[in-house]
Amino acid sequence: MAGRYINEDTVESERPLKVCAEAGRKCVRNIHQYPVLSAEWISLVDSLKQLSRLVQLEGRMPANPKVLETQGRDRDSSGTLWDQEAHENAIRILVEEAKVNLCLRMMYDYKKWQYNAAERQATMDEATKAYESTESTLEQKCVQFEECLGTLLRKAFVHVETLQLMDIPLLIEHCAYILQSCFSMESPGDARLQETVILYYFGSLMRHAEALNNSELLARSRDVQLVELAVGHYLRFADQFPEELKHSLADGLSAMADNEDFQTEWEYFFPSPDAKSNFLLLEEKLTTPILQEKPDKRREIRPLLDFFNTIKRSL
Template sequence: MFRRGSLPEGGSKGRPRILTYSAGKGGPDGKDPNQVRLDAARRCTRQIQRVPIMTHEWFHLVDNIEHLYRLASLESLMPHVETMKEAENGSRAVGRASEGTLWDQDIREDVIRIMVEEAKVNLCLRLLHEFKQLQNRPDEMDRHIDRACDKEGMPKSTVLSRMAAFEEALGLLLRQGFTHVETLQLTDVPLIARHIELVLRNANKRPLDCDASADPEPQRFREDSSTSSSASLSGKPVQFVSTKGSSSELKLDGHRRGSDERRGSGLKIKAWDIEGQNGTQRPLRLQETVVLAYFHSVAQHIEKLNEAEVVSVLCDCGLLELVPNHIVANCATYPSEMRALALEAVSLLCASEEFQARWKESFTKEGGTGRKAAFLALEPLAKDILLQKPDMKTSLRCLRDFIAKLKRH
């Protein structure tokens, strides 16, 4: 059943109460706990609206998004649908696939499914994009923060922590949603590309080894002890781990391609980041890192999108240079799983037939020298990853072949 958890101190008024999951067929009021969870998720999703930033309505929006994030984290602790059906009926669940869509897979991602059904994914992406645009205008952002402190009666540290919660929670919800091709097919992919461009072009404005939140209370958004296995929004830098059999896995090979090179390596990264290893790692929940996962999802599913348009917009946004340069600049701060994901993303793009057909145009016109240098700089990183993960040889083959081709031209 669900029980009500205590609210973190310092939250704004009207924060939705947190529901935590425990096994059981019904709550004290006899309601189905799964239905309670679904109703809460749909209610929060429907309340996502475009509102002026740093207003009372915006802080309420942050509360709803953070609550959705917690509900999605909670889903990762729940048993697979197939497991529950087998326990109830003694037989395999019919119509459920381990690598199906949001509607027929055997893991629970109801929050993402509801966001898609309520047509909120594009809105969430635009909200995050506009937030990052404002964040890159520090003088204007400072005025918004000061105004919020005055009107809402919040200390600056609380405003900063709400900003961090907005970026982290919404960014990770989108990251999980984009692992599904059906989500991408309903999303403005050119806006994803422009968002990645915006973030990477301004990445050097953000320290590589500090916490995004600037929150003096680093445990501010941690769940209570009953949900300590789920994600923290502003604790330590997260740890990417390889896991099996959990519904919280972010599967990089969820949608198979026609050849091994297109499948992805089969890396699994915890979708709801849990713990950090040390305080010197780059915070992996920042958009400056999470956009690499967005890029991976677009590259992985590119054949099921408008491939020609996607490759064109990726080139026009300068991502052929920005992404490799960002990987090289920050590889020392990333754990091996994150480096592997980033390199695999570039390799998946290299495997695209449309990319193969037009790469000469992009690498020979103005700026081509910089793009070529950016790709060549990935070669030692790829060799290093293969020493650590020999099973990734197939998934990085297209990148290595393309680098060899660049050397010949």
């Protein structure tokens, strides 16, 4: 009898998750590429908002300890999207439905549209007439699109199994494009926009590089000067970035410094003494503040701290 009640409690506690998963899958299947500010695109924003809310809801749920009992699970790891303790149904479904590459392409195309002032204004003018709407209302839709889609991508890229299915050259191209486009900006803006979130993407790329096509990833990153771009962007706006991003960036750079392929060719990533000197500024602007707040983080970012010394010896 007691066992029956326990089972009923378990089923009852899992019911909201099943409802969320069903709603999430429906939203994910609504994701298609449409022209920016078309009627279909505006409807898509609502699906992305719902998915983003689901991600936030799942983030507040307590971890599921039962997955630790899963047969064959590596108890020393934090698990994959399919057997981790954290609830990330929305992200898992995004991967299962093979929508992550599409989401990245949508974001890349959206940002190219946004940065093209003439095209953007022409689309805005056309949409305000077509929908008898105001430009500020449509601007809000654009912000919602970027924030929600950016959050989904950021959460997805945390997982190596997502990146293993990604068009990595496109992701590198997107990162470089955003970082280059920020040269003329005075601020990265809201922390949920690509001008900030892009550093999370960069951190995830570097953190998981060795589990991907490492040599190609590093070669492409070197060709577009991705490390220089990311470091320069961070240094320029360091005071405006959230603490979570700083830790993510430090982890990514530490993994990069610990990457065996990177270690053999690291000087190619720094073609000038200025590039090396800029990277060393991270010691003051990134790692020192982190270690002052969390001294026990030193062990995690030891490869990055050692790499600072390697660069100093080369100057």
